[in-house]
Amino acid sequence: MITLKVNGTSYQVSSDPSTPLLWVLRDELGLTGTKYGCGVEICAACTVWIDGSPEKSCDENVGSCAGKSITTIEGLSPLAGGATHPVQLAWIESQVPQCGYCQSGMIMAVAALLKGNKKPTDAQIDSALSNICACGTYPRVRAAIHKMIGV
Amino acid sequence: MNKIVSTDLHAQDISTIQSSAQPAERIAVGRRGFLSAGAAIGGGLMISLVLGKARPAMAAAPTTSTVNAFIVIGTDNAITMITPGGEMGQGINAGLAQVMAEELPVDWTTIKTQQAPFGAQFGRGATHSQVTGGSNSMRGWFPLMLQAGATAREMLLAAARQTYPSAPQPLKAVAGAVQDANGAKLATYGQLAAVASTIALPAAAPILSGPGSYKLIGTSMARPDVKLKVNGSAVFGIDVRLPGMVYAAVRHCPTLGGTVKSVPAAPSGSQVVNLGNAVAVTGANTWQANSRAKSLAVTWNLPTASALTLADSAGLASAAQTLMTSATPAIAEQIGDVTAGMAAATKKLNVTYSVPYLAHACMEVLNCTVSIKKDASGTVTGCEVWAPTQAPDWVAATASKLTGLPLAQVIVNAMFMGGGLGRKIEQDYVTQAIKVGLAVNKPVKLTWFREEDFGRDWFRPSALSRVQVGLDAGGAITAWSNRIVSPSLTRSHGGVPKNGLDGISIGHATALPYANANRLVEYIEQPSAIQIGYWRSVGESISAFVVESVIDECALAAGSDPYQYRRTLLAGNTAALGVLDAAATLAGWGTALPAGQARGIAFSPGFGSLCAIVAQLALTATGTVKVVRISAAVDCGTAVNPGQVVGQMEGAILHGMNAALWQQATFAKGVPAVRNFGSYPMGRMADCPKIDVTIVSQGSTLGGIGEVGVPGVAPALANAYATLTGTRKRSLPLGIVVAPKGES
Incomplete structure (x- = not known):
């Protein structure tokens, strides 16, 4: 299990650690505000903040996000x-x-x-x-x- | 989880979405012309104004009562406009709601919009069409929306007369409430909704307020959907989530025209579905499904080498040249005597233009979600589809055909589209999702990864166009002949071009507005194995590049200013001149520019509207050019929401620039070269010039606005480049501006 902190809430996810963060957010956590556009870090539709820094979530393995603070569009304001x-x-x-x-x-x-x-x-x-x-x-x-x- | 609770007796007819990702207040919409609200967030029940109950689903002739499917009023005064146009960014949900709200009337800030599902009562015209395309939504639904608002108003007034029989008459509807003759408020619409729902529909069409008294139409109202699109709560097709849903991804044969030869056993925990030219594989999430699809050892049957020459860019280009000189053309337009006109000319032009196949590159890739119900014997008993679609009625027909269910038992929810551009009118992705749904016996969301979306597009067709023009000593056109070689959109959609002609492929090459007594426009259909389809301004995007570039060549050959040359040829056409002049004035045409800069102009009518574009280019130190500014004038008749009209023009200009400067889809023996944005450049912030738009209001008939801004961009850029450098570019993409950073 990987512990993810997204928009201030902790989640336990069982996804393969190599799964891009984008698809864990969308399909596992139901945070569909973050969008898939290209999957290769060109279009930036999938931009989220990881520890406050804008990153393309289509190319961030969820395993590498364990313990980091993630903010999605749903968490930008209540x-x-x-x-x-x-x-x-x-x-x-x-x-x-x-x-x-x-x-x-x-x-x-x-x-x-x-x-x-x-x-x-x-x-x-x-x-x-x-x-x-x-x-x-x-x-x-x-x-x-x-x-x-x-x- | 927001569970939708039906409040009427036809729960089986109600389409519902249950998902943690859905907006809180999606209203369940019955298929039979009545509407009911779901549970309010706090648990309270909203009673809706239920109008026009139990209309026959498809066969009914259009009647005024069909308007009543469009407005839902809750006892809490919540008003939801069920808008029939497909929302793909053009603001049609808001625009159509604005027209209804004009007649209702209601405080705009209180309303919500929701896209209509499949249902004949939402369609327009004799065929009940629900198709959004050809910039037809506002034009097609405008009268019906006025009637919908006015009918609901009359029913609320009747409810108030019944409830308050002694109130001073006549009663009046004002901003969400009914007043008596002295202006005293009697009741809100919400308070009247329950009684209004029992009122018989007015026998006669209600009286409309008329353009002179419009308060909302013509005003830049805020779009209700924008609030959902800034916090991630808008539900696009790709965001649909159903309980128990599995995810599926598609992998097509890498070669166009290829089919599945063999499929290995499904990876553990997944299902594989043979889709003929593709396979779909399921997974616990989209990524897993796609990873499995990519690694599956499918073998393919490939087309023969000779068949693949029809899906090869070099082969097709060569074939087009041969067709141009050797095929017998069909005549699209013949006026006067071109041979005599050419003989009378003192100057002649003979020029050939070409444009490539283009992809759509909608930001939201193709996807579709399906829930199929079967009984114990495996017979299909229900089918519900959630699709980002420009044609919910076509989706219903697709579902009916594949499941064997009558149309009345198919439910289609039209979701927000992350761009449509003509691609989401097609049925291939819907067909696949339903086939997978039938096979896996679970709700399923099927998604195409970007590489599939590019590889199996329905491409904007290529074209080769040869134009011969005769000019007299004064520069007037004595003859104009245009022979077009291009694949047929009609044939690509299963039809046969009538008399050898394809109106969409020919675009606006005929009926040119410029003075000329001798005209010949010919069309030669080019056989092609590239799947071609609609695209934002399709044929017009081709014909305007050719025509407006050649008109510029004529002007330069005649030694005339390109703007004044057009003015002369448009003499007497007041509306066209009004738009051309407005663009020229906006751009400062004729005023001095810094050294190394030039302007180009194009006039491009289409979709019932008129448009003129002026492009301004600057040479850079490295010899390439930069697009400094685009100025545009448009006359679309009534600008229902001027702010959105300007937005559509801004978007059309960028779409036109991307295509004109950089984009092309090529194929090597059936293998598409473009698979992601790395080889299909899209402009970014840094590439966007200053854009100015002016709306010309001159009493014209209501026209479309989604597409008319696109066609003039390419010729305006090419014309500016010719003035700037002396070099005429007759082929797209122009390749004169460095592609966006980081892309090839």
Whole structure:
């Protein structure tokens, strides 16, 4: 058994340790907010935080996550409250999502960026966000970030 | 776990989802035109406004009563709009709800939306179609949504008249409540819902408020689904979880056209299902299922070498050239005398354009969840499907055919799509999931990993297009001839092109808006073993690249400014000029640019709307170019939600840029080369130019908005590049901009 700490709760999972964290989150724990897009660390739809750092969960073996603190989109703010993290509120205000599939990963990446850099430049935003959004929400992602940081 | 409790007497008709991952308040929707609410979160029961009970499921002729399937009002005033369009990002759930809310009327912030399941009462037109494609959802359902809102309003008013017989008349519905003639509030919709549910449907169609008094239509209302999409609670098809469900993954034959020859014994604890051209393997989770599928020692029957030349990029390109010069074309359009027009020309162009096959690359890979019920003798007694689909009615037909159940016994839940782009109209993944469900005797979710999703796409067709144009001394077109060689979408979907023509493959190559008395447009169907399908703007994405590039070549040959040249050829077409001028103005056409920059323009009508795009490019120090800015003008008639119209244009522009600059799907003797994003570049934040969109409002008929922004992007980019460098690019992808970081 592997002990996983996800969104502040401890879980015992019996998955093969080589299983990517992504599939344990989705299929074993029912945390389906984290999305599968490519499985090869290109699209970043599966971005979660591991010990506070944004990581692509499709390429993190669950065995290597034992004892680490994992945050998913469901844990970014209390679900019962709707969505109260500043990035989530900004996303609602600027009506960023279209299909929304990539947005869990996008929001986790943006929230991580803003944790460490209160006022990122456009170049820093571009560099931090490798997420693929096929709907083309990039202009609104940038506009929402600009609004949050007062640019 | 949020268990849905049915409150009506037809529990067997109710589709339910029980899962820890579902949103708390999914409403169970009956198939027969009545609706009922589930248990409220706190355990209280909501009584719904049940309208139009027990309608025949499929055979009924459309009547006004069908509108009543769309609105559910709880005694707690919760209002849910059951919206019929497939939600794949375009905001159609919100848009259609907005139209209903206009007539109801109701406080927008209180409503929820839910996608309609399969059911004739949700369809539009004589066929009760539930298909979302061709940018048809708002156009197709708009009148029905107005009627749905207005009918519910009239029933609530009738309930209020019955409940408050002495209240001063006439009563009025205002923002979720009914008032008397003096403006005093009598009751909320929720308080009236139970009585309203007993009111007979109005005999006559209700009076609509009319465009002059719209309060919601034309306003950028917030989408209810956005809240679910920022906290992970939106349930896409791939997120469906059922009690006792197993996971299945698919592995197709690596070569197109190949079939399963032999399947080894199933790995311990799993089941293997032979799907003809693929195998499915089950597992305790998606990863395990896919790992087993990948390692299974399946042997395959491969097509013959000669058959594989029809699934080979080099072979197909060569065959297209041969067809262009040797095949007898079918005539798509013939006006005037092209030969005479060409003879009168003082300048002639003879140019050939080509575009590649393209994949869809929806962020949500194909998946489908199925629960099959059988009796003790093994006879199928029930089938419920959860699918990210653009066509729940087609899914129902697929399920009926495979299970032998009548349509009325099939339940199809249309889930949020993580992109659709025309791919999720197809039935292959649904067919597979149902076959696996029938075989494994458990609820099953079938998922294609990304490599399968790319490898077995229904690709946007390739095309070769030869255009010959005659110009007179003033630059006017004296003759235009376009011969197109391309596979047929009709044939790829089991049909036969009528008179040798395929309207979707031809796109907007005919009926060009530009002045020209002599026209000939021809089509030659190219045999191809590549599975081709619909794609965001399909044929228009091909024809607009060709036509708008060639018009630019004409302008440059005539020594004219490309924008003014188009203006001259569009003289008298006020609507087209309105859009063209708006894009040019937005882009600052004609104003000075920094050294090393240039603009290109394209006009691209389609899907009942008009669009013009201006691209601005800059040369970089390394000799490649950067897309600096895209400016777009669009006239879609009524912009129901202007903010979402702009969003669709932004998305269409990025989709068009990805395809124009980088993407192509190639095949080597039947083996698809593209299997993941590493070889199919998608733009990121860093690749996205400044995008400006203006909505042109000039009284046009309601048009579509999901696709019209795509076709003009490629020619606008190519035209800017030609002005910038003097080099004309006649083949896609343009390859003029460095692909996104980290990708080939």
